[in-house]
Amino acid sequence: MSGSEGDLNTWLLVASSWLWTPLSQGQALVCSITALEQCIAQVPKHVAHKVPNTLSQAQQALGGRGALVYPFDDASIEGLVLLSESAIPTQVSAYWNEQTYSLPLKQQYELTLWHELGHIEIGKLQPQQAPWSAYQHEWLADVYLVWRLALERRDEALAWQQYHRRNLALMTDVAAMSHWSSPILWQLFQRYTWSELGEFSDFQSLFNDFYPHCHQYSKDELAEYASLVGRTFGRGRTFSLPNYMFWRRPALGQYLQPTLSTMMGERVANDWLLEHQMYTSE
Structure with missing residues:
Protein backbone atom coordinates (compact mmCIF):
# COMPACT_ATOMS: atom_id res chain seq x y z
CA MET A 1 0.00 0.00 0.00
CA SER A 2 1.38 3.40 -0.94
CA GLY A 3 1.37 6.46 1.31
CA SER A 4 -1.41 8.04 -0.72
CA GLU A 5 -3.53 4.91 -0.31
CA GLY A 6 -2.90 5.00 3.45
CA ASP A 7 -4.01 8.63 3.59
CA LEU A 8 -7.11 7.77 1.56
CA ASN A 9 -8.01 4.89 3.86
CA THR A 10 -7.68 7.12 6.90
CA TRP A 11 -9.95 9.71 5.28
CA LEU A 12 -12.50 7.03 4.37
CA LEU A 13 -12.53 5.73 7.94
CA VAL A 14 -13.10 9.21 9.33
CA ALA A 15 -15.87 9.84 6.80
CA SER A 16 -17.73 6.53 7.03
CA SER A 17 -16.66 5.29 10.50
CA TRP A 18 -15.77 1.87 9.11
CA LEU A 19 -13.66 0.34 6.33
CA TRP A 20 -12.10 -2.88 5.10
CA THR A 21 -8.31 -2.76 5.00
CA PRO A 22 -6.01 -5.30 3.30
CA LEU A 23 -3.56 -7.49 5.20
CA SER A 24 -0.89 -9.88 3.97
CA GLN A 25 -3.30 -12.81 3.70
CA GLY A 26 -6.76 -11.25 3.74
CA GLN A 27 -8.53 -8.24 5.15
CA ALA A 28 -9.59 -6.73 8.45
CA LEU A 29 -12.58 -4.60 9.34
CA VAL A 30 -11.93 -1.32 11.15
CA CYS A 31 -14.82 0.06 13.20
CA SER A 32 -15.28 3.36 14.95
CA ILE A 33 -17.56 3.13 17.98
CA THR A 34 -19.32 6.23 16.63
CA ALA A 35 -21.06 3.97 14.07
CA LEU A 36 -20.73 0.59 15.71
CA GLU A 37 -24.02 -0.95 14.59
CA GLN A 38 -23.46 -0.11 10.92
CA CYS A 39 -19.96 -1.54 11.10
CA ILE A 40 -20.86 -4.74 12.93
CA ALA A 41 -23.46 -5.37 10.25
CA GLN A 42 -20.51 -5.95 7.87
CA VAL A 43 -19.12 -8.77 10.05
CA PRO A 44 -19.97 -12.29 8.83
CA LYS A 45 -22.66 -13.75 11.05
CA HIS A 46 -20.64 -16.80 12.06
CA VAL A 47 -18.05 -14.58 13.85
CA ALA A 48 -20.25 -11.62 14.86
CA HIS A 49 -20.88 -13.12 18.30
CA LYS A 50 -17.16 -12.71 19.13
CA VAL A 51 -17.23 -8.90 19.07
CA PRO A 52 -19.20 -6.22 20.97
CA ASN A 53 -22.57 -5.57 19.37
CA THR A 54 -23.65 -2.48 21.33
CA LEU A 55 -21.98 0.78 22.25
CA SER A 56 -22.03 -0.06 25.96
CA GLN A 57 -20.37 -3.43 25.29
CA ALA A 58 -17.73 -1.77 23.13
CA GLN A 59 -16.98 0.90 25.73
CA GLN A 60 -16.70 -1.73 28.44
CA ALA A 61 -14.35 -3.83 26.32
CA LEU A 62 -12.17 -0.83 25.50
CA GLY A 63 -11.94 0.19 29.14
CA GLY A 64 -10.88 3.72 28.29
CA ARG A 65 -8.34 2.65 25.68
CA GLY A 66 -8.26 4.09 22.19
CA ALA A 67 -8.25 0.79 20.34
CA LEU A 68 -8.83 -2.94 20.69
CA VAL A 69 -8.28 -5.77 18.23
CA TYR A 70 -10.16 -9.03 17.71
CA PRO A 71 -8.20 -11.51 15.55
CA PHE A 72 -10.19 -14.21 13.75
CA ASP A 73 -9.12 -17.51 12.27
CA ASP A 74 -11.44 -17.13 9.30
CA ALA A 75 -10.91 -16.93 5.55
CA SER A 76 -13.41 -14.10 5.08
CA ILE A 77 -12.12 -11.77 7.81
CA GLU A 78 -8.73 -11.78 9.54
CA GLY A 79 -9.82 -9.56 12.39
CA LEU A 80 -11.66 -6.49 13.60
CA VAL A 81 -10.13 -3.33 15.03
CA LEU A 82 -12.33 -1.26 17.33
CA LEU A 83 -11.39 2.43 17.60
CA SER A 84 -12.51 5.07 20.08
CA GLU A 85 -11.17 8.27 18.56
CA SER A 86 -11.76 10.42 21.63
CA ALA A 87 -9.61 8.09 23.75
CA ILE A 88 -6.60 8.10 21.42
Whole structure:
Protein backbone atom coordinates (compact mmCIF):
# COMPACT_ATOMS: atom_id res chain seq x y z
CA MET A 1 0.00 0.00 0.00
CA SER A 2 1.38 3.40 -0.94
CA GLY A 3 1.37 6.46 1.31
CA SER A 4 -1.41 8.04 -0.72
CA GLU A 5 -3.53 4.91 -0.31
CA GLY A 6 -2.90 5.00 3.45
CA ASP A 7 -4.01 8.63 3.59
CA LEU A 8 -7.11 7.77 1.56
CA ASN A 9 -8.01 4.89 3.86
CA THR A 10 -7.68 7.12 6.90
CA TRP A 11 -9.95 9.71 5.28
CA LEU A 12 -12.50 7.03 4.37
CA LEU A 13 -12.53 5.73 7.94
CA VAL A 14 -13.10 9.21 9.33
CA ALA A 15 -15.87 9.84 6.80
CA SER A 16 -17.73 6.53 7.03
CA SER A 17 -16.66 5.29 10.50
CA TRP A 18 -15.77 1.87 9.11
CA LEU A 19 -13.66 0.34 6.33
CA TRP A 20 -12.10 -2.88 5.10
CA THR A 21 -8.31 -2.76 5.00
CA PRO A 22 -6.01 -5.30 3.30
CA LEU A 23 -3.56 -7.49 5.20
CA SER A 24 -0.89 -9.88 3.97
CA GLN A 25 -3.30 -12.81 3.70
CA GLY A 26 -6.76 -11.25 3.74
CA GLN A 27 -8.53 -8.24 5.15
CA ALA A 28 -9.59 -6.73 8.45
CA LEU A 29 -12.58 -4.60 9.34
CA VAL A 30 -11.93 -1.32 11.15
CA CYS A 31 -14.82 0.06 13.20
CA SER A 32 -15.28 3.36 14.95
CA ILE A 33 -17.56 3.13 17.98
CA THR A 34 -19.32 6.23 16.63
CA ALA A 35 -21.06 3.97 14.07
CA LEU A 36 -20.73 0.59 15.71
CA GLU A 37 -24.02 -0.95 14.59
CA GLN A 38 -23.46 -0.11 10.92
CA CYS A 39 -19.96 -1.54 11.10
CA ILE A 40 -20.86 -4.74 12.93
CA ALA A 41 -23.46 -5.37 10.25
CA GLN A 42 -20.51 -5.95 7.87
CA VAL A 43 -19.12 -8.77 10.05
CA PRO A 44 -19.97 -12.29 8.83
CA LYS A 45 -22.66 -13.75 11.05
CA HIS A 46 -20.64 -16.80 12.06
CA VAL A 47 -18.05 -14.58 13.85
CA ALA A 48 -20.25 -11.62 14.86
CA HIS A 49 -20.88 -13.12 18.30
CA LYS A 50 -17.16 -12.71 19.13
CA VAL A 51 -17.23 -8.90 19.07
CA PRO A 52 -19.20 -6.22 20.97
CA ASN A 53 -22.57 -5.57 19.37
CA THR A 54 -23.65 -2.48 21.33
CA LEU A 55 -21.98 0.78 22.25
CA SER A 56 -22.03 -0.06 25.96
CA GLN A 57 -20.37 -3.43 25.29
CA ALA A 58 -17.73 -1.77 23.13
CA GLN A 59 -16.98 0.90 25.73
CA GLN A 60 -16.70 -1.73 28.44
CA ALA A 61 -14.35 -3.83 26.32
CA LEU A 62 -12.17 -0.83 25.50
CA GLY A 63 -11.94 0.19 29.14
CA GLY A 64 -10.88 3.72 28.29
CA ARG A 65 -8.34 2.65 25.68
CA GLY A 66 -8.26 4.09 22.19
CA ALA A 67 -8.25 0.79 20.34
CA LEU A 68 -8.83 -2.94 20.69
CA VAL A 69 -8.28 -5.77 18.23
CA TYR A 70 -10.16 -9.03 17.71
CA PRO A 71 -8.20 -11.51 15.55
CA PHE A 72 -10.19 -14.21 13.75
CA ASP A 73 -9.12 -17.51 12.27
CA ASP A 74 -11.44 -17.13 9.30
CA ALA A 75 -10.91 -16.93 5.55
CA SER A 76 -13.41 -14.10 5.08
CA ILE A 77 -12.12 -11.77 7.81
CA GLU A 78 -8.73 -11.78 9.54
CA GLY A 79 -9.82 -9.56 12.39
CA LEU A 80 -11.66 -6.49 13.60
CA VAL A 81 -10.13 -3.33 15.03
CA LEU A 82 -12.33 -1.26 17.33
CA LEU A 83 -11.39 2.43 17.60
CA SER A 84 -12.51 5.07 20.08
CA GLU A 85 -11.17 8.27 18.56
CA SER A 86 -11.76 10.42 21.63
CA ALA A 87 -9.61 8.09 23.75
CA ILE A 88 -6.60 8.10 21.42
CA PRO A 89 -3.98 10.31 23.12
CA THR A 90 -2.82 13.52 21.49
CA GLN A 91 0.24 13.95 23.72
CA VAL A 92 2.28 12.09 26.31
CA SER A 93 4.07 13.61 29.31
CA ALA A 94 6.59 12.57 31.93
CA TYR A 95 8.10 14.26 34.99
CA TRP A 96 11.81 14.30 35.76
CA ASN A 97 14.56 16.81 36.39
CA GLU A 98 12.04 18.75 38.50
CA GLN A 99 9.76 19.55 35.57
CA THR A 100 7.15 18.04 33.24
CA TYR A 101 8.07 17.34 29.63
CA SER A 102 5.33 16.86 27.03
CA LEU A 103 5.47 15.39 23.53
CA PRO A 104 2.64 16.13 21.07
CA LEU A 105 1.61 13.02 19.14
CA LYS A 106 1.09 13.46 15.41
CA GLN A 107 -0.96 11.16 13.15
CA GLN A 108 -1.78 9.05 16.19
CA TYR A 109 -5.05 7.91 14.67
CA GLU A 110 -3.30 6.04 11.87
CA LEU A 111 -0.39 4.84 14.01
CA THR A 112 -2.83 3.37 16.52
CA LEU A 113 -4.60 1.53 13.70
CA TRP A 114 -1.35 0.12 12.33
CA HIS A 115 -0.29 -1.08 15.76
CA GLU A 116 -3.56 -2.99 16.12
CA LEU A 117 -3.29 -4.42 12.60
CA GLY A 118 0.18 -5.54 13.61
CA HIS A 119 -1.35 -7.74 16.30
CA ILE A 120 -3.37 -9.52 13.62
CA GLU A 121 -0.34 -10.02 11.38
CA ILE A 122 1.75 -11.30 14.28
CA GLY A 123 -0.83 -13.96 15.01
CA LYS A 124 0.06 -15.51 11.67
CA LEU A 125 3.76 -15.77 12.51
CA GLN A 126 4.60 -19.07 14.10
CA PRO A 127 6.92 -18.81 17.11
CA GLN A 128 9.54 -21.54 17.23
CA GLN A 129 8.67 -22.65 20.76
CA ALA A 130 5.99 -21.31 23.09
CA PRO A 131 3.25 -18.93 21.85
CA TRP A 132 4.08 -15.25 21.83
CA SER A 133 4.01 -13.64 25.25
CA ALA A 134 1.86 -10.55 25.75
CA TYR A 135 5.05 -8.44 25.82
CA GLN A 136 6.35 -9.94 22.57
CA HIS A 137 3.00 -9.22 20.96
CA GLU A 138 3.28 -5.55 21.90
CA TRP A 139 6.80 -4.93 20.68
CA LEU A 140 6.23 -6.93 17.50
CA ALA A 141 3.14 -4.78 16.83
CA ASP A 142 5.32 -1.68 17.16
CA VAL A 143 7.91 -3.20 14.80
CA TYR A 144 5.06 -3.74 12.33
CA LEU A 145 3.98 -0.12 12.79
CA VAL A 146 7.51 1.14 12.08
CA TRP A 147 7.79 -1.13 9.03
CA ARG A 148 4.49 0.21 7.66
CA LEU A 149 5.77 3.77 8.05
CA ALA A 150 8.98 2.92 6.19
CA LEU A 151 7.18 0.90 3.51
CA GLU A 152 4.86 3.81 2.74
CA ARG A 153 7.73 6.32 2.75
CA ARG A 154 6.41 8.22 5.74
CA ASP A 155 8.51 10.54 7.87
CA GLU A 156 11.01 8.64 10.03
CA ALA A 157 10.19 11.10 12.81
CA LEU A 158 6.88 9.27 13.30
CA ALA A 159 8.77 6.06 14.09
CA TRP A 160 10.87 7.91 16.65
CA GLN A 161 7.68 9.44 18.03
CA GLN A 162 6.45 5.93 18.85
CA TYR A 163 9.82 5.18 20.45
CA HIS A 164 9.66 8.32 22.60
CA ARG A 165 6.02 7.64 23.48
CA ARG A 166 6.92 4.23 24.91
CA ASN A 167 9.80 5.66 26.93
CA LEU A 168 7.79 8.56 28.33
CA ALA A 169 4.90 6.28 29.25
CA LEU A 170 7.28 4.02 31.19
CA MET A 171 8.90 6.96 32.96
CA THR A 172 5.43 8.02 34.10
CA ASP A 173 4.16 4.60 35.16
CA VAL A 174 6.18 1.37 35.33
CA ALA A 175 2.98 -0.53 34.46
CA ALA A 176 3.70 0.67 30.90
CA MET A 177 6.55 -1.86 30.86
CA SER A 178 4.03 -4.17 29.17
CA HIS A 179 4.28 -1.95 26.05
CA TRP A 180 7.92 -0.85 26.37
CA SER A 181 9.10 -1.60 22.84
CA SER A 182 11.95 0.93 22.91
CA PRO A 183 14.76 -1.63 23.51
CA ILE A 184 13.61 -3.61 20.48
CA LEU A 185 13.02 -0.56 18.29
CA TRP A 186 16.47 0.73 19.25
CA GLN A 187 17.96 -2.51 17.88
CA LEU A 188 15.81 -2.19 14.75
CA PHE A 189 17.07 1.36 14.12
CA GLN A 190 20.66 0.24 14.69
CA ARG A 191 20.40 -2.67 12.26
CA TYR A 192 18.63 -0.92 9.35
CA THR A 193 18.55 2.48 7.74
CA TRP A 194 15.12 3.97 7.10
CA SER A 195 15.35 3.22 3.38
CA GLU A 196 16.44 -0.37 4.09
CA LEU A 197 13.38 -0.94 6.27
CA GLY A 198 11.17 0.25 3.43
CA GLU A 199 12.74 -2.26 1.06
CA PHE A 200 11.11 -5.21 2.85
CA SER A 201 8.03 -5.80 0.73
CA ASP A 202 6.23 -7.75 3.44
CA PHE A 203 6.42 -7.99 7.22
CA GLN A 204 7.28 -11.70 7.17
CA SER A 205 10.54 -10.90 5.34
CA LEU A 206 11.52 -8.27 7.90
CA PHE A 207 10.62 -10.61 10.74
CA ASN A 208 12.71 -13.43 9.29
CA ASP A 209 15.71 -11.13 8.93
CA PHE A 210 15.45 -9.25 12.22
CA TYR A 211 14.02 -11.64 14.81
CA PRO A 212 16.95 -14.12 14.96
CA HIS A 213 19.34 -11.25 15.76
CA CYS A 214 17.09 -9.45 18.22
CA HIS A 215 18.13 -9.51 21.88
CA GLN A 216 15.09 -10.05 24.07
CA TYR A 217 14.80 -9.58 27.81
CA SER A 218 13.37 -12.14 30.21
CA LYS A 219 10.61 -11.36 32.69
CA ASP A 220 13.19 -11.10 35.47
CA GLU A 221 15.32 -8.68 33.47
CA LEU A 222 12.31 -6.53 32.62
CA ALA A 223 11.37 -6.52 36.30
CA GLU A 224 14.82 -5.15 37.10
CA TYR A 225 14.39 -2.38 34.53
CA ALA A 226 10.97 -1.59 35.96
CA SER A 227 12.45 -1.35 39.45
CA LEU A 228 15.23 0.94 38.25
CA VAL A 229 12.82 3.17 36.33
CA GLY A 230 10.51 3.38 39.33
CA ARG A 231 13.40 4.27 41.60
CA THR A 232 14.69 6.90 39.16
CA PHE A 233 11.48 8.57 38.01
CA GLY A 234 8.90 7.75 40.67
CA ARG A 235 7.66 10.86 42.42
CA GLY A 236 7.48 9.04 45.74
CA ARG A 237 11.24 8.46 46.00
CA THR A 238 12.75 10.04 49.10
CA PHE A 239 16.49 9.42 48.68
CA SER A 240 19.06 8.73 45.99
CA LEU A 241 20.68 5.33 45.47
CA PRO A 242 23.19 5.99 42.67
CA ASN A 243 24.46 2.40 42.65
CA TYR A 244 21.02 0.79 42.64
CA MET A 245 20.78 -1.72 39.75
CA PHE A 246 24.15 -0.44 38.49
CA TRP A 247 24.35 -3.34 36.03
CA ARG A 248 21.19 -2.12 34.24
CA ARG A 249 21.97 1.60 34.20
CA PRO A 250 24.15 1.80 31.05
CA ALA A 251 21.63 -0.07 28.88
CA LEU A 252 18.69 1.90 30.28
CA GLY A 253 20.57 5.11 29.58
CA GLN A 254 21.20 3.94 26.02
CA TYR A 255 17.49 3.36 25.43
CA LEU A 256 16.42 6.60 27.11
CA GLN A 257 19.07 8.87 25.58
CA PRO A 258 17.28 9.59 22.27
CA THR A 259 14.12 10.53 24.16
CA LEU A 260 15.88 12.64 26.77
CA SER A 261 17.85 14.45 24.06
CA THR A 262 14.66 15.18 22.14
CA MET A 263 12.95 16.57 25.22
CA MET A 264 15.86 18.30 27.03
CA GLY A 265 18.48 18.92 24.36
CA GLU A 266 21.54 16.70 23.91
CA ARG A 267 23.92 18.48 26.29
CA VAL A 268 21.47 18.65 29.20
CA ALA A 269 20.35 15.06 28.56
CA ASN A 270 23.91 13.77 28.61
CA ASP A 271 24.62 15.67 31.84
CA TRP A 272 21.49 14.13 33.39
CA LEU A 273 22.50 10.62 32.28
CA LEU A 274 26.01 11.16 33.64
CA GLU A 275 24.61 12.32 36.97
CA HIS A 276 22.51 9.14 37.18
CA GLN A 277 25.35 6.88 36.03
CA MET A 278 23.51 5.97 32.86
CA TYR A 279 25.70 7.78 30.35
CA THR A 280 27.25 5.78 27.54
CA SER A 281 29.24 7.28 24.69
CA GLU A 282 28.33 4.42 22.31
